[in-house]
Amino acid sequence: MAKIDSFEDLNVWKEAVRIAVEIYRIADIAPLKNDYKSRDQLIGAAISISNNIAEGFEYNNNKVFVKFLHYSKGSAGEVRSQLAVLVKAGRVNQEEYLKLKSELIVLSSQIKSFINYLVSLEKNQTLKHEPYSH
Template sequence: MSFKSFEEIESWKKARVFNKLIYSITSQENFSKDFDLIRQIRRASVSITSNIAEGFERSTDKEFVYFLFVAKASAGEVRSQLYLANDLQYINNEDFHQLKSKVIEISKLIGGLIKYLKK
């Protein structure tokens, strides 16, 4: 593997920025009373970066791939929760599409890294 630290991994970088967006959007008034969804979507979002980092720090590519799959699954969880937030009108359609696009991009990057490591 050509990375010296997880901070160099593009999917981790993009997920880090995405985390900040999720925290920002869930701090808005529309979300203010749905503490369960706020906690769940934040946890799932943070799980993406956390699992990329934890997997990288493991001793084998096999373990790294496992944690990347967990990170990718968390991206799917966030995407599903974005639909609920949009359905409940906690976020508008523009924010929904922007966030969904970003999390799909992160998921694709993680998928590409998984394929690379499995070779």
């Protein structure tokens, strides 16, 4: 994997931002537009996906970054859950829901793959530093 200099270089962060912008667009359409509590909760959960990726990256520590990636993945699930309720309540249209649900599942999978990569990287670095023993 190429060296990443900033969280803005991460594809998972870029995709999380794209999805959050889409959530903002949906939140500006009635009837969700006028359901302030649901609107705010949905937007908050959506932006926490990219925010947790950014925050975790900035600690410059893979173990901490992995923890924040788990939070980010959890937020993606939270957004899916909120959208499921909102579509059943008639606040979000079914087509938008299905599209976003699919995109959020893909993003969650990408985040999980990234977590697995970082964990294996950490394990390999630990093994390299352990003294040889018989």
